[in-house]
Amino acid sequence: xxxxxxxxxxxxxxxxxxxxxxxxxxxxxxxxxxxxxxxxxxxxxxxxxxxxxxxxxxxxxxxxxxxxxxxxxxxxxxxxxxxxxxxxxxxxxxxxxxxxxxxxxxxxxxxxxxxxxxxxxxxxxxxxxxxxxxxxxxxxxxxxxxxxxxxxxxxxxxxxxxxxxxxxxxxxxxxxxxxxxxxxxxxxxxxxxxxxxxxxxxxxxxxxxxxxxxxxxxxxxxxxxxxxxxxxxxxxxxxxxxxxxxxxxxxxxxxxxxxxxxxxxxxxxxxxxxxxxxxxxxxxxxxxxxxxxxxxxxxxxxxxxxxxxxxxxxxxxxxxxxxxxxxxxxxxxxxxxxxxxxxxxxxxxxxxxxxxxxxxxxxxxxxxxxxxxxxxxxxxxxxxxxxxxxxxxxxxxxxxxxxxxxxxxxxxxxxxxxxxxxxxxxxxxxxxxxxxxxxxxxxxxxxxxxxxxxxxxxxxxxxxxxxxxxxxxxxxxxxxxxxxxxxxxxxxxxxxxxxxxxxxxxxxxxxxxxxxxxxxxxxxxxxxxxxxxxxxxxxxxxxxxxxxxxxxxxxxxxxxxxxxxxxxxxxxxxxxxxxxxxxxxxxxxxxxxxxxxxxxxxxxxxxxxxxxxxxxxxxxxxxxxxxxxxxxxxxxxxxxxxxxxxxxxxxxxxxxxxxxxxxxxxxxxxxxxxxxxxxxxxxxxxxxxxxxxxxxxxxxxxxxxxxxxxxxxxxxxxxxxxxxxxxxxxxxxxxxxxxxxxxxxxxxxxxxxxxxxxxxxxxxxxxxxxxxxxxxxxxxxxxxxxxxxxxxxxxxxxxxxxxxxxxxxxxxxxxxxxxxxxxxxxxxxxxxxxxxxxxxxxxxxxxxxxxxxxxxxxxxxxxxx
Numbered sequence: 001x002x003x004x005x006x007x008x009x010x011x012x013x014x015x016x017x018x019x020x021x022x023x024x025x026x027x028x029x030x031x032x033x034x035x036x037x038x039x040x041x042x043x044x045x046x047x048x049x050x051x052x053x054x055x056x057x058x059x060x061x062x063x064x065x066x067x068x069x070x071x072x073x074x075x076x077x078x079x080x081x082x083x084x085x086x087x088x089x090x091x092x093x094x095x096x097x098x099x100x101x102x103x104x105x106x107x108x109x110x111x112x113x114x115x116x117x118x119x120x121x122x123x124x125x126x127x128x129x130x131x132x133x134x135x136x137x138x139x140x141x142x143x144x145x146x147x148x149x150x151x152x153x154x155x156x157x158x159x160x161x162x163x164x165x166x167x168x169x170x171x172x173x174x175x176x177x178x179x180x181x182x183x184x185x186x187x188x189x190x191x192x193x194x195x196x197x198x199x200x201x202x203x204x205x206x207x208x209x210x211x212x213x214x215x216x217x218x219x220x221x222x223x224x225x226x227x228x229x230x231x232x233x234x235x236x237x238x239x240x241x242x243x244x245x246x247x248x249x250x251x252x253x254x255x256x257x258x259x260x261x262x263x264x265x266x267x268x269x270x271x272x273x274x275x276x277x278x279x280x281x282x283x284x285x286x287x288x289x290x291x292x293x294x295x296x297x298x299x300x301x302x303x304x305x306x307x308x309x310x311x312x313x314x315x316x317x318x319x320x321x322x323x324x325x326x327x328x329x330x331x332x333x334x335x336x337x338x339x340x341x342x343x344x345x346x347x348x349x350x351x352x353x354x355x356x357x358x359x360x361x362x363x364x365x366x367x368x369x370x371x372x373x374x375x376x377x378x379x380x381x382x383x384x385x386x387x388x389x390x391x392x393x394x395x396x397x398x399x400x401x402x403x404x405x406x407x408x409x410x411x412x413x414x415x416x417x418x419x420x421x422x423x424x425x426x427x428x429x430x431x432x433x434x435x436x437x438x439x440x441x442x443x444x445x446x447x448x449x450x451x452x453x454x455x456x457x458x459x460x461x462x463x464x465x466x467x468x469x470x471x472x473x474x475x476x477x478x479x480x481x482x483x484x485x486x487x488x489x490x491x492x493x494x495x496x497x498x499x500x501x502x503x504x505x506x507x508x509x510x511x512x513x514x515x516x517x518x519x520x521x522x523x524x525x526x527x528x529x530x531x532x533x534x535x536x537x538x539x540x541x542x543x544x545x546x547x548x549x550x551x552x553x554x555x556x557x558x559x560x561x562x563x564x565x566x567x568x569x570x571x572x573x574x575x576x577x578x579x580x581x582x583x584x585x586x587x588x589x590x591x592x593x594x595x596x597x598x599x600x601x602x603x604x605x606x607x608x609x610x611x612x613x614x615x616x617x618x619x620x621x622x623x624x625x626x627x628x629x630x631x632x633x634x635x636x637x638x639x640x641x642x643x644x645x646x647x648x649x650x651x652x653x654x655x656x657x658x659x660x661x662x663x664x665x666x667x668x669x670x671x672x673x674x675x676x677x678x679x680x681x682x683x684x685x686x687x688x689x690x691x692x693x694x695x696x697x698x699x700x701x702x703x704x705x706x707x708x709x710x711x712x713x714x715x716x717x718x719x720x721x722x723x724x725x726x727x728x729x730x731x732x733x734x735x736x737x738x739x740x741x742x743x744x745x746x747x748x749x750x751x752x753x754x755x756x757x758x759x760x761x762x763x764x765x766x767x768x769x770x771x772x773x774x775x776x777x778x779x780x781x782x783x784x785x786x787x788x789x790x791x792x793x794x795x796x797x798x799x800x801x802x803x804x805x806x807x808x809x810x811x812x813x814x815x816x817x818x819x820x821x822x823x824x825x826x827x828x829x830x831x832x833x834x835x836x837x838x839x840x841x842x843x844x845x846x847x848x849x850x851x852x853x854x855x856x857x858x859x860x861x862x863x864x865x
Contacts, residue, residue: 016088019047024197025055031193037169037185038192039178043199045353048172049140050084056136057112059096066135070115073146075101076301082115103507118148125155126393136168143173147378151390154402180405202352209234210364218336223255231317232262234360242358244312245294249347251319251336256297273298314351314359323382340372377406385446388416389425393440397430422620423450442511444472451548456512459540465508467544469501471590482580483590483607484541542609546588546617553614554587555646565621565644569600584608618643628660630668634727665724670710676730683736688773689757696797700744716741756797764789764854781806788852793821810840825850
């Protein structure tokens with residue numbers, strides 16, 4: 001355990017000597033001297049984040065001096081690591097040890113160890129791929145699998161292979177896929193060494209504390225309040241049963257606030273740690289309690305890299321918040337998921353950093369075995385637009401040449417490239433444009449970079465930067481769902497968010513420089529000068545948000561509902577409860593998510609705009625043309641102007657394009673089925689006969705099932721489709737006449753259709769009786785007396801298939817069924833004759849029907865004849 005710089009007790013020099021990772025340093029040096037790269041696995045508290053960089057830089061002994069860059073996944077971890085290392089050396093941050101995070105740098109000319117975020121390292125690699133002056137890069141907490149960290153690793157491996165083979169690389173973590181990282185870092189040369197450091201972790205007792213009653217599973221951003229109440233109750237229990245500070249893990253800032261409210265009366269100081277907390281608050285938490293018992297409510301930022309002094313107990317909600325992307329709708333969101341087993345181990349380990357401790361897990365032991373082993377890599381689930389731009393700027397638009405632990409999903413990467421092409425960041429081949437390179441260097445998502453560059457031309461640099469700063473870190477819920485109102489709140493606010501917002505706005509304004517530099521052409525209707533659209537806060541906020549998310553401009557439909565240009569329905573979260581957005585005609589939606597199984601997205605932050613702004617910002621989505629399609633049971637032909645999925649204007653189309661018309665008719669058939677056509681009894685019969693021959697003889701006799709006919713609809717309905725303009729035209733089509741086009745005319749077999757599957761069969765009486773082909777076997781239903789003299793059952797399909805004969809009484813009622821007429825005359829006829837002879841005495845019932853004269857008439861008529 002490493003004391004905080006502000007804590008009393010052990011000196012920095014003494015702490016250096018006590019860190020357990022020291023025993024692994026010889027093996028690590030040997031690995032770097034040999035392979036040039038290594039994987040370092042060291043449990044929490046061993047000093048991998050602090051001692052290792054100092055040793056590699058030669059700051060703790062007589063070794064050679066090197067410049068070391070340590071990459072951390074989070075700003076809070078980067079600042080904390082730099083402060084600890086500086087304290088170990090007895091210095092202030094900014095001397096031998098410094099840090100750089102977005103918007104803040106404390107490092108100088110003599111800085112040997114610089115701690116940076118992975119995002120900052122990416123920017124440096126893009127500007128200076130050789131990393132001139134850097135000797136070693138340590139990728140810390142690589143097990144978390146953040147997208148920026150994976151990208152950094154891929155770029156660094158490329159640099160080692162092509163530019164600087166002497167650059168040394170360490171992937172460090174407490175829990176990770178060590179073998180996978182070793183293979184990745186070794187490349188074609190084989191796995192690099194894995195160096196393991198033994199820890200001095202204290203035992204941590206596991207207590208299972210599931211809720212007494214079932215709680216709803218988390219989905220989207222929603223966590224069942226009953227679970228949060230249970231977590232608060234477990235914290236109270238831990239305070240009663242255990243000594244020391246309590247560290248409680250919760251998925252997000254909102255849950256931390258709600259649990260903090262439920263613990264307001266406990267006899268302890270309740271503190272909150274998350275990525276949005278001010279640096280001074282984070283530092284105070286890491287400084288220790290000074291004798292005051294504390295409850296620290298934290299997100300996953302406290303899982304690794306951070307040491308919270310005094311903690312003896314961990315309460316784990318078992319939840320984590322991760323990014324998810326709905327690529328089909330262009331909606332990104334955070335989702336609440338079950339924490340992985342690796343994360344649970346990391347969290348539990350926080351209780352054993354200084355002394356024996358305990359972890360209260362708010363789930364059952366049975367559930368524990370069903371948790372995922374590791375968290376999902378961001379590259380598999382997150383928005384890949386920024387990654388795609390980084391890869392394009394690196395010179396590998398497809399990312400095929402990058403060494404990655406996981407291949408990015410093809411669909412997600414394709415969706416990202418579409419966005420980049422639309423905003424002018426890459427060309428048609430995926431190569432980064434000059435504008436794209438500038439976007440990548442702004443340190444924000446490419447969408448926001450587009451809004452900043454183009455918005456600066458329209459509304460001025462300062463105002464564009466301020467709105468983009470609001471969009472880069474979503475404001476607190478208390479700021480409301482109106483972007484312009486949130487902007488005004490931030491300008492006059494004195495809270496931690498407002499301070500961060502002002503700092504980020506200044507950074508962005510400085511990064512843009514001259515108004516309009518690097519921007520695209522002026523928007524339609526805009527003047528040539530800077531700030532040509534400058535106006536009210538609503539107008540500015542709406543324009544900048546629409547530039548960032550043009551597919552999310554939305555027009556009202558119905559009460560409280562909107563349709564976005566992407567085609568997704570949306571509703572303000574506060575609709576029906578006082579949302580200021582619900583009465584607007586047009587919105588620029590900045591933040592929205594779509595819960596699982598929900599019909600519409602939820603608008604969390606948006607600005608009111610007018611149609612002119614929507615058209616200007618989303619101009620690439622504007623289209624005008626003929627629309628001919630099948631809707632509401634008929635063909636609809638219109639001249640339509642659209643903004644994406646939003647219909648701006650429409651008028652009936654008198655002479656639609658024949659090709660579009662044909663496509664619409666075919667679509668109607670495929671949607672509603674062949675019942676749209678006129679099926680007479682004769683047409684149904686032709687289809688049944690064709691189906692019979694296909695079933696019994698196969699090719700060349702065609703398949704006439706619904707699926708097959710719809711698949712080949714052009715082949716047999718071609719002329720009729722060319723003449724059809726509406727449903728009524730289809731209803732007049734004689735399906736039977738059309739079907740015969742499918743008969744095998746080309747082979748000459750079609751002429752045998754009547755021979756192989758005759759519509760009617762002539763029986764001995766002279767009658768021509770219809771054959772029913774609708775069942776599994778052809779059926780001939782005929783009066784028994786008409787078959788006298790016929791010794792064998794009729795056959796069809798060239799004699800292959802016997803007809804099933806339904807023998808009828810003189811009244812036309814079923815008397816017997818047979819597929820073997822000879823057998824029936826011999827064995828079955830006697831019983832039928834005995835039963836029916838008395839009932840129908842006027843009809844002939846000969847002793848031997850196989851030789852008798854067939855007839856359609858009664859005995860009396862036969863005598864008269």
